[in-house]
Amino acid sequence: MDTPPPLTPAQCQQFHEQGFVIVPDVFDPADLEPVRQELHREIAKKAAELKAEGKLTNLHEELGFDQRLTALQLDSKENGEAIIRHLEGLRGGGFHAPQLFDVIAHPKLLAKVGSLLATDEIVASSVYRIRPKIPHSGRGIVPWHQDSGYFAEHCDTQLIITCWVPLVDATVENGCMQILPRVHRGKVVKHHTGGNAGFLVIHDTDLPDDPRKAITAACPRGGVVFMTNRTPHCSTPNTSDHIRWSIDLRYQSAETPSNVGLEPAAHDAEGRAEPEFYEKVAVACYPPEADFLVRSQRHPELVTDYADYKRRRELYDRTKTDFSAYRRWREPATPEPVGGRTGH
Template sequence: MASEHWRDITSAPSTNILPGFTDEAFPDNFNLKAKPVVKEKKEGQLSDEKIRQFFENGYVVVDSFFTREELDPCKDAINDLVEDLAQKLYRTGRIKNLYSQCGFHERLTKIESEFPGANIILHKYGVLPEAFRDIWSNERLLNVVEQLIGPDIAGHPVWNLRTKTPQNEATTVPWHQDTAYLDTQCYSVLQPTAWIPLLDADESNGCMQVANKGHKTGKTARHQCCYGGTWYVMLEEEEMAETLDIDVQKDFITCPIPYGGMLLLNNLIPHRSLPNISDQIRWSLDLRWQNPGLPCGFYGLKDPILMRTAVDPGFKVDWGPFTGVDRHDKQREAVKDMLPQVDDKEFDTTIQGPWMKKWDIVHMNRHTEKVMDNVFDLYHGHQVKA
């Protein structure tokens, strides 16, 4: 998608083998051979057919899982986060109206109209409210995760609150594999994700699409950075066909999810979110897990959080050390040698991270321009001036 904030630099010198592409394949780590043996059925666990679909197709839709009593506190927590952001912007003169009269589905959009990029600030807040923690470590949900990776479960350092305001490029995520954001150590590690919408998610408000069975080769394909005017990596359809054996005419599946449901997908299947063309914000959470004994791939910046262990059935999650580390601060720290000093970091509406070192930067925008002067020095032996 074109943007007034980016320009094409594909003519810049480039190497054939990029830092993120290894051509290694780990198909057995993601297909039915990887399915753990579950000795006893636990509350909330999915049918054998649903689990088979997850491993065979790379994803599975669960239409009904959470109760309103479980999910509604997440909406309350988001309202509190929006209120906190509004107050900060108002106190500093960045907005002239708190829009307190607006509700869950509209308020952030109104704030965004006065302060473009407010949704990005909220997306990278890094605050993990108790309601989010409760969902992530929900007993029934961990029982499902146990069906996917076994009884030893850690929460991955990368979780996201999606602030999908209408008609906003910054919230429309292009085709990608989740491994493209992480270091190559995790390319062989199954990291299931639960994508949980906080309203009925459909094509009008930007639900997810997946590339059915796009994980079968076991490979992480070549991605590029960055998409349009965003910080997102992107995966071209031609590359999906060539490296991942995806039929782009047949394999793209749209996944509407009702409130209370979730989309489970692995970290190799290509997926994207559609544009939100409705008049409401599409809020959602994406939460990830993995075996705690395997590399998480987050560049050593933040450790996973142990949520369940087979050796201690009564284990209680200790959130303190995990919530005390801001992942987005760590991302910026990983590229701090490339970044200028930001006076108002709290209100900075750009995002940078170590994935920008992994892939060929083909689009310049306000997110990449802060690192661009040095990226080509580091990876191509050339420097490209803006």
């Protein structure tokens, strides 16, 4: 295969000046077909499990990738939520199939990310999310935030790139993102806990600019929205008749603090690792989830393959964590969200 092209100088300039760039043709839509099909298979598998447990009767097998979860959710909100939680990629068993890893480590994407980070030493984060935004359902509506709101404070001034990859054409009707441009060089502003669906939220009055200046980040399937970790963004309701599927992936330079190479030596009965592990892992921008090297000129032998990505993700998953993205923003006496779940 030919070496995939980096971003053009004009695209890099837009990213650095405005805090985002939308590139409509990073992938061929066919490159995303395996992950779409695997997600669809996973929905079928989960639905069959729920049926075997007596929790549903209609599997909605006749419906396609952008419809089936809506029907399952309409029949039972509880079942729909259980399937969404299983797919979204959070700690606790989230989706990490080979087809997803193939997107994370895709040479076409890494070529573009490398041009924004100005390096060939690239670390990917396990802080990725898979978002099936169901029509007319509140759950997928993400309030204003900066991704740094969820990372450890010592990484506020680092560059962590979010690559937002739609698996269907993302439009204003199906609830694509809104992005506030040209303010990403400012600080991480105050976030509050208790936003829609448990997300963090920046109140309009704390936004670094008038939200009416937001741009609508429509993006076709095959395209990618690249953003910085301090770019304020949110997403709007899905008023269409189909599911808005997307994946958001995160990358940083290998020079940026990460937990690459760090692993617990042992666990106690509660899943706690040895104290030295927690001391060392605290340097990472998001200590509870495994980072992994996906591209390296200097150490190609250390680039993570699928088996190691899976092993590291599962190992971190089993390791009890002290880090909570919410602690930084919690008003005194606000309880932690149920299960201490974190998510962008």
